[in-house]
Amino acid sequence: xxxxxxxxxxxxxxxxxxxxxxxxxxxxxxxxxxxxxxxxxxxxxxxxxxxxxxxxxxxxxxxxxxxxxxxxxxxxxxxxxxxxxxxxxxxxxxxxxxxxxxxxxxxxxxxxxxxxxxxxxxxxxxxxxxxxxxxxxxxxxxxxxxxxxxxxxxxxxxxxxxxxxxxxxxxxxxxxxxxxxxxxxxxxxxxxxxxxxxxxxxxxxxxxxxxxxxxxxxxxxxxxxxxxxxxxxxxxxxxxxxxxxxxxxxxxxxxxxxxxxxxxxxxxxxxxxxxxxxxxxxxxxxxxxx
Numbered sequence: 001x002x003x004x005x006x007x008x009x010x011x012x013x014x015x016x017x018x019x020x021x022x023x024x025x026x027x028x029x030x031x032x033x034x035x036x037x038x039x040x041x042x043x044x045x046x047x048x049x050x051x052x053x054x055x056x057x058x059x060x061x062x063x064x065x066x067x068x069x070x071x072x073x074x075x076x077x078x079x080x081x082x083x084x085x086x087x088x089x090x091x092x093x094x095x096x097x098x099x100x101x102x103x104x105x106x107x108x109x110x111x112x113x114x115x116x117x118x119x120x121x122x123x124x125x126x127x128x129x130x131x132x133x134x135x136x137x138x139x140x141x142x143x144x145x146x147x148x149x150x151x152x153x154x155x156x157x158x159x160x161x162x163x164x165x166x167x168x169x170x171x172x173x174x175x176x177x178x179x180x181x182x183x184x185x186x187x188x189x190x191x192x193x194x195x196x197x198x199x200x201x202x203x204x205x206x207x208x209x210x211x212x213x214x215x216x217x218x219x220x221x222x223x224x225x226x227x228x229x230x231x232x233x234x235x236x237x238x239x240x241x242x243x244x245x246x247x248x249x250x251x252x253x254x255x256x257x258x259x260x261x262x263x264x265x266x267x268x269x270x271x272x273x274x275x276x277x278x279x280x281x282x283x284x285x286x287x288x289x290x
Contacts, residue, residue, distance in 0.1 A: 001024060001059045001060055001144065001146070001147055002024075002026045002057060002058045002059045002060070003019055003024045003025055003026060003058060003059065003060045003061075003062065003147055004025075004026060004027040004028065004029070004048075004054045004055050004058040004060070004061045004062070005019065005025065005027075005028045005029075005061075005062050005063075005064065006028075006029055006030075006051060006054065006055065006061060006062070006063045006064070006065070006074055006078075007030060007031075007063055007064035007065045007066075007074075007092075008028060008029075008030035008035055008036050008039040008064075009030075009035065009064060009066070010121075010122040010125065010227070010228075010230075011064045011091065011118065011122065011125045012030070012039075012062075012064035012091075012125075013035075013038075013039035013042065013043065013125070014122065014124075014125030014126035014127075015062060015064065015091070015125050015130075015151045016028045016039060016043060016045060017039070017042065017043030017044075017045070017126070018125075018126075018128045018150050018151050019062075019147065019150055019151060020043055020044065020045040021043075022150040024147050024150060025045055026057070026058065027046075027048045027053070027054035027055070027058065028040070028045055028046070028047055028048065028054065029047060029048045029050065029051050029053075029054040029055075030047070033047075051074065051077050051078075052077065052080070052081045055077075055078050055081055055082055056081040056082070058082065058086065059086055059087065060086065060087045060088075060089065060144055060147060061078060061082065061086070061087070061088045061089070062089050062090075062091060063075075063088065063089070063090045063091065063092060064090075064091045064092055065090075065092045066092070066233065066236075067092075067094070067236065068094045068095055068098040070092075071090060071092055071094055071098060071102060072098065072101065072102060072105075075088065075102045075105055075106060075113075076105065078106070078111070079105055079106055079108075079109045079111065082106075082109070082111050083110075083111075084109065084110030084111065085110060085111075085112070086111055086112070087111070087112045087113075087114065087140055087143070087144055088102075088106055088111060088112070088113050088114070089113075089114045089116045089144065089148075090102070090113070090114070090115055090116060090117075091116050091117060091118050091132070092117065093117045093165070093168050093172070093233075093236075093237050093240070094115075094165060094240070095165065095240050095243065095244075096162040096165045096166055096244070099113075099115040099135065099161055099162050099164070099165050100161055100162050102115075103115075103136070103161040112136070112137060112140045113136060113161065114134055114135065114136035114137070114140060114141060114144075114161070114164070115134070115135040115136060115161055115162060115163075115164040115165050116132050116133070116134045116135070116136075116164050117132075117133055117164050117165055117167070117168035117171075118130045118131065118132050118133075118152070119131045119133070119168070119171050120152075121228040121229045122227070122228045122229070123215070123228060124152075125151070128150060128151050128152060128153065129152070129153045130151060130152040130153065131152065131153065131154045131155075131156075132148060132152045132154070132155045132156070132164075133156055133158050133163075133164045133167040133168055133171075134155060134156065134157050134158060134163075134164050135158055135159055135160055135161045135162050135163035135164035135165065135166075135167075136160065136161045136164075138157050141155075141157055166244075168237075169237075169240065169241045169244060172234065172237040172238060172240075172241055173238075173241055173252065173254065173255060175212075175234065175275070176234070176238060176254050176255060176258040177254045178210055178212050179212065179258065179275050179276070179278050180254060180257065180258060180278070182210070182212050182213045182216070182217065182276075183220065183276065183278045183279045183281070183282045184282050184285075185203075185208075186199070186200075186213070186217055186220065186221055186279065186282075187279060187282035187283050187285065187286060187288075188286070190221055190283075190286075190288075191286040191288065196217070196218070196221040197218055199217075200213060200214070200217035200218050200221075203217075204217070212276075215228075216228075216274065216276040219274075219276065220276040220277075220279040221279070223279075225270070225273035225274045225276055225277040225279075225280075226273075226274060227272060227273060227274045228274050229274060229275050230271065230272050230273065230274065230275070231262050231265050231266060231270060231271050231272070231273055231274070231275050231277055231278075232262075232266060232271035232272065234258075234262065234275050235259065235262040235263070235266065235271075238255055238258060238259050238262070239259070241255055242255055242256075242259065258278075261278055261281050262275075262278075264281065265277055265278070265280060265281065268280075
């Protein structure tokens with residue numbers, strides 16, 4: 001299946017690399033030439049001259065962009081060059097309404113659309129261990145499964161278009177809570193003078209064990225916040241969740257608190273750091289430097 005990846009950021013580059021090595025990738029493109037070239041150099045694939053050149057002859061286009069407006073602009077351009085019966089699978093995190101609008105625009109041209117947000121971070125994209133939550137036609141999903149199996153360890157059909165994004169909202173709210181709990185607990189442990197490598201090791205093996213403490217616990221206690229999932233992106237996702245909740249006149253304390261903390265980090269210039277940078281907010285609670 002001729003496959004194109006549009007958007008070669010932290011997630012898109014990893015996906016494109018795995019597809020290239022599996023023999024599925026025919027084209028790739030990114031709005032920023034510098035980022036495109038960096039991804040091509042790292043993984044060995046070629047970059048198309050334009051989005052239209054990349055997508056025009058593809059059976060499947062996988063998009064990975066940062067914002068709702070970006071996806072809508074890309075979809076409008078894809079609608080002009082892709083053939084009826086081809087598929088667009090979007091791995092971005094956007095609102096349910098945006099996913100449905102894009103579906104309607106592409107469907108008018110006979111192009112299938114699946115909303116397919118992912119979880120697993122940069123590591124998951126690079127190691128093909130992402131989890132994909134899919135909204136859309138199940139028969140279309142079945143058609144492209146051989147491609148998706150090259151970039152993920154689990155693909156789950158959640159329902160009609162928009163269901164993938166609703167599931168991702170659940171994931172992002174849960175990630176906020178885990179981030180709050182892990183950063184607070186480890187800041188407490190460090191204040192007690194404990195060997196934090198040992199703390200992370202033993203806690204990861206017990207009832208409180210989770211991916212975040214295992215993969216970010218040691219780095220955050222050393223003050224290292226290399227991005228896997230950036231603060232600014234999680235902030236954007238939680239704003240989407242906040243809007244969804246407001247439609248039902250609901251506020252979730254964990255969402256509201258995390259948004260406040262992320263906005264503080266962004267104002268201090270830490271928006272491009274990993275979300276484990278929340279540790280910077282927790283350390284001063286114990287009278288210690290961030």
